Amino acid sequence: MFYFIGLGLGDAKDITVKGLEVIKRCSRVYLEAYTSILTVGKEALEEYYGRELILADRDMVEQEADEILKGADVSDVAFLVVGDPFGATTHSDLVLRAVNAGIKYRVIHNASILNAVGCCGLQLYNFGETVSIVFWTDSWKPESFYDKIKRNRDMGMHTLCLLDIKVKEQSMENLMRGRKVYEPPRFMTVAQAAEQLLEAVQNRRERAEEPAITEDTVCVGLARVGADDQAIRAGSLREMAECDLGAPLHSMIITGHLHPLEVDMLRLFSSPEGLRGLKMTDSSTYVS
Amino acid sequence: MFYFIGLGLGDAKDITVKGLEVIKRCSRVYLEAYTSILTVGKEALEEYYGRELILADRDMVEQEADEILKGADVSDVAFLVVGDPFGATTHSDLVLRAVNAGIKYRVIHNASILNAVGCCGLQLYNFGETVSIVFWTDSWKPESFYDKIKRNRDMGMHTLCLLDIKVKEQSMENLMRGRKVYEPPRFMTVAQAAEQLLEAVQNRRERAEEPAITEDTVCVGLARVGADDQAIRAGSLREMAECDLGAPLHSMIITGHLHPLEVDMLRLFSSPEGLRGLKMTDSSTYVS
Structure with missing residues (x-):
């Protein structure tokens, strides 16, 4: 049997x-x-599980999938x-290869940031499409996330933004010279x-677009969700740009319409003036 | 400390x-x-945890919250x-009451159906708003889910439909007579x-609306996700109406635009003619 096992968020004991x-x-x-990291590394996991772990980077999963699956039909x-x-x-490629090779597989689920963000008090029902925000470079500044x-906001929905992770990246120079030298990971x-x-907001303003987001839009910053030292901060987009939530991983939510109960929850994580930008649109809805 | 602990999906061993x-x-x-059930009941959990569990129904959580929180500041x-x-x-009400009473709380996350549905091969990124489908009665047939x-489909997004659970419901007669007699649970x-x-599709057709969904729209039915005997079936909406996926809980996905890799995954769970309704809109997109 080939097992896909979720480790959850946090540390070694978040496994089921x-x-x-x-x-x-x-x-x-x-x-x-x-694709993600825990607050503890490979060594801590090995010690807790009492097992040696084989690190599988993207190259290995994409190019040596048959090696990974080897023997899973008999052990x-x-x-x-x-x-x-x-x-x-989705590790669909591995699933399909397993099935094609006649190998049975099973999934052991665990928490994902996609549901764990509910801990900030925003209803998961009210989230629209999840977006990814990638690191901009001097010459590449995609705004599709905007x-x-x-x-999502036009429909009143919140947006979970997954933030870029760069692991085993090569500098342009090392890439061009074919040197397998990697930059330190960036989160x-x-x-x-x-x-x-x-x-992006400023760029749209210069193009005289109707603003969908402003500096006062209420956002939620989350770091190390599920860990002992997790951090959640609610406040304006401007405040988010100045906050330091510590070590990775971070995620950010851009709110849509807010229910009063959602606002009450966000106040637990905001400064007194943090939700100043909120305006009531009717008795049951706030928007920023 | 007051702990909110997710049990995950499946059975007693799905806890972290x-x-x-x-x-x-x-x-x-x-x-x-x-709000949900595992494939095992309270007794099996008590035996596995080695602890007595106090069943908290909706009335208790809403009306006796202070009783639930009692003593959590010292134990x-x-x-x-x-x-x-x-x-x-979101158990926001309990969180807010705890905070107001000066009680610290912590959340121990686990898998939710909202992320575990990814096991059918549809990308969680491509899901729009989650909807709930409630049991219709003779006189109440809300179509807001449609x-x-x-x-979601207009934007190419998939829709996860959470299906109704009726626990501790009273019949109209018992309710009117004030008798605390409950109907058997329904899922x-x-x-x-x-x-x-x-x-709902037929109703819209009679009103000459442009159809957003038809009998051939590709759907995914899921039952007991995470359990040993989980069942996943992909096929047309018509097929879904005729399938028997066994014991609860069930969920259903209405697909939006499909990537070829998503289609490959759905084929693992469909009959040979199950995805007949798919049409290619361009080299990287199918729609039904």
Whole structure:
């Protein structure tokens, strides 16, 4: 059997009892290490599970999938993914290869940032499409995330923004010279994401577009959701650009229409003036 | 400390190691028993956790919240929720009461149906607003879910439909006579949800509306996601109305635009003619 096992968010103990039992009996255990991270590293997981883990980077999963699946028809092999195995990335390619090779597979689910963000008090029902915000470069500043947020807000929906992770990236120079030298990993912060969003807001303003988002739009910044030291901050987009939520991973929510109960919850995570931008549109709806 | 602990989906062993450790040391443990169910009941959980559980129905959570929170400032109390504690329902009222009473709280996350549906191969990124489909009665047949699905499909997005659960409902007669006699619990099946959707489609057709959904629209029926005997079926809406996916809980997805890799995954769960309704709109998109 080939097991896809979610590790949840936080640390080693966020695995499910079922997942841990499977890991202990598998012949090989892979750790997918490019779509997300926990607050603890590979060594801490190995110690807690009592098993050696094989680090699976993107190249390995894409190019050596058959190697990963090898023997899973006669013994048990596990593939560990931070969050839920089918959360941010569906590992569809691995599933399809397994099925085609006559290998049975099973999924052991866990929390994903896509549902855990509910802890800030915003109703998951009221979220529209999830967007990704990538690191801008000097020459590449895509704004497609802005249009998706606008579309969600036009319908009153909140938007969860997943922030960029750069792991095992090569500098342009090393890439061109074919040198397998990698840059240190980078994880986009809420402040960086807010900066890019503010720049997009300004660009739209210069093009005289009707503003879908302003500096006062209420946002929520989240860091290390599920960990002991998780941080949640609610406030204006301007405040987000100045906040320091500490170590990765960060995510950001751009709110849509807010129910009074959602506002009450956000106040738990805001400064006294943090939700100043809110205007009541009717007795049951706020918008910023 | 007051702990909100997600039980995940499936059975007793789908709890996280962290969650189980907390349960074992709490002075009281409540089981929220009205927004979802596992494939095992309260007794099986009590046996596995080695703890007595106090069943918390909606009345209790809404009317005796202070009783639930009592003593959580000096000892540990746990409140267990199937799925993620802030998944389908945010227990915001309990959080706010705890904070107001000076009680610290923590959330231990777990899988929710909102992210676990990714196991069918549809990208969670491509889901729009989640909708609820409630049991129609002879005199009350709300179609608001149809409009939300239409709105999602217009944007190419998939729609997760959460299906109605009726627990501790009273018959009209018992309600009027003030008799606390409850009907057996009812859980909407994929077939029942599809029947209601087909009726809504027919109603719109009679009103000469442009059809957003037809009998051939590709849907996915899911039952007992995360359990050993989970069932996933992909096919037309017409097929969904005739399928029997067994015991609860069921959910249904109405697809939007499909990426070829999503179609490949859905084929794992469909009959040979199940995805007949698919038409290619361009080289990377199918729609039904």
